[in-house]
Structure formats: C-alpha cells, structure tokens
Amino acid sequence: GAVVSQHPSRVICKSGTSVKIECRSLDFQATTMFWYRQFPKKSLMLMATSNEGSKATYEQGVEKDKFLINHASLTLSTLTVTSAHPEDSSFYICSATTFQGYGYTFGSGTRLTVV
Amino acid sequence: SQQGEEDPQALSIQEGENATMNCSYKTSINNLQWYRQNSGRGLVHLILIRSNEREKHSGRLRVTLDTSKKSSSLLITASRAADTASYFCATDRQGAQKLVFGQGTRLTINP
Numbered sequence: 001g002a003v004v005s006q007h008p009s010r011v012i013c014k015s016g017t018s019v020k021i022e023c024r025s026l027d028f029q030a031t032t033m034f035w036y037r038q039f040p041k042k043s044l045m046l047m048a049t050s051n052e053g054s055k056a057t058y059e060q061g062v063e064k065d066k067f068l069i070n071h072a073s074l075t076l077s078t079l080t081v082t083s084a085h086p087e088d089s090s091f092y093i094c095s096a097t098t099f100q101g102y103g104y105t106f107g108s109g110t111r112l113t114v115v
Numbered sequence: 116s117q118q119g120e121e122d123p124q125a126l127s128i129q130e131g132e133n134a135t136m137n138c139s140y141k142t143s144i145n146n147l148q149w150y151r152q153n154s155g156r157g158l159v160h161l162i163l164i165r166s167n168e169r170e171k172h173s174g175r176l177r178v179t180l181d182t183s184k185k186s187s188s189l190l191i192t193a194s195r196a197a198d199t200a201s202y203f204c205a206t207d208r209q210g211a212q213k214l215v216f217g218q219g220t221r222l223t224i225n226p
Binding site for chain 2: 006032034036041042043044045046049091093095103104105106107108109111
C-alpha cells in the first residue's frame, strides 16, 4: 500500500530558530500534499495544500510567511516553521494523495517543541 | 477550518459493549472517511464510504451515511481495550480536493 514517511518524528528547537519537516511519498507520486496541525486533545486543522511545482494554498488564518511550504517534487514536500516561538509547539501531520484511488495517506507526524 | 461536529466528544464504555460515534458535516461531499488515532501517534485509516453508499462494514466496524441529514455514524461492536483511541471523521468535499476533519471522539474502553 501507499506509504508516507514524515521526518523527524520529534524535534526540540530554541525560540527564534527555524525547523524543517519533510514529508515523502515512498511508493507513489503525490500530486498533492497537505499539512495539518494538531493541538493536544484536539482535531487536525488543515494548514495548507501544496501541489508539485506550484505555490501552496493556505487556509484562512495560517501565516504563509511563518509556515513555508515547498513541494519541489512529486515525492517530497517540506514545511519550514520560521522564527519558531513556543506557541508554534504542536503536532504536525502531512498527508499525500494522487486523487486516483490511493485516497489520502498520512505520515506519522512530527511533534515540535519550541523552548 | 473544521467541517463539522462529532458527538459525543468523549465516550467511556465497558469492554464487550458496542460504541457508537456520530459525525455531522456541512457541505456536499465525495466521500466520508473514519480514522483512528492513538495518543500522540499518527492516523490509521479505518473505512471510507462514498456519497452514494448508505452503509459499509469492515470487521467489527459499521459505518452509515445519510447525505440528506449530512451525518454519519461509526459503530464498533464487541469493543476491546485496544480500541481505546480518538476517532475522527473526515470529509472529502466536492470541488475542494482536500480532507477536512471533525472534532473527534475520545473513546475509552474499560477492561
């Protein structure tokens, strides 16, 4: 079946630094990837949708300069949290799809802690 | 943006009992999916029901969809302690090409 690898699974960074999270589709080419954010005991909130080779589409209220998304190839999307602050601490999950029968495949998530 | 609501927000039952979770949504959909998430972990896809389907089964899971009421239910029969997790519905909205999640139900199965 379709597999999405997300890395790192956990990261701790200092305030003011930037952190990059990678999302890779291992055995299929993902035309579209999605990034979600999840606060403790809450649901997944869609942050943005990225299509290979084009700019990401951000959901209302999500700062695109804060959360930089790059989808440079059909198998890789990255989310960079820039100038991280403690309030950016959260669980980030990516998802990938081809919209051709693979459905949506989710990564295992990244727990970001900003200290 | 959240698509809709799930109820109950939390459910605690005894092992062996059945658990029912409900999901409501607001817009027209292509399909509705249910996922499970253990604490602090990734999502596990449970079942997908298309907009032209009314009921679907998978093992101990039974999902119904009522598009006229914009609602779905997930029934887990003969629950086990290992079923303890959060359960989310997610809708694949027509014309949107993205998956939007409900608020989720935290299910606790007591041994």
